[in-house]
Amino acid sequence: MASLYLLLPVALLFVALAVALFLWAVRNHQFDDLEKEGQRILFERDESAPDAAEKSNKSTAAEAASSAGDSDDPA
Numbered sequence: 001m002a003s004l005y006l007l008l009p010v011a012l013l014f015v016a017l018a019v020a021l022f023l024w025a026v027r028n029h030q031f032d033d034l035e036k037e038g039q040r041i042l043f044e045r046d047e048s049a050p051d052a053a054e055k056s057n058k059s060t061a062a063e064a065a066s067s068a069g070d071s072d073d074p075a
Helices: 002-027 034-040 049-069
Strands: none
Touching: none
């Protein structure tokens, strides 16, 4: 019976904390779009493609410049 005086307030505190966290999540729009996160992992956007294209253009330009400067043929 003595443990009940401790466990009952602790349980009520946990319930109050869970309700408070749930209300915070609802107020901060955490549950607005549940489908987006499920689809986001399946359909990845290709945002890194322009960066990769720019890097490849820079590397080919650098290779062309270095190969043009390395020619020691006095033609």
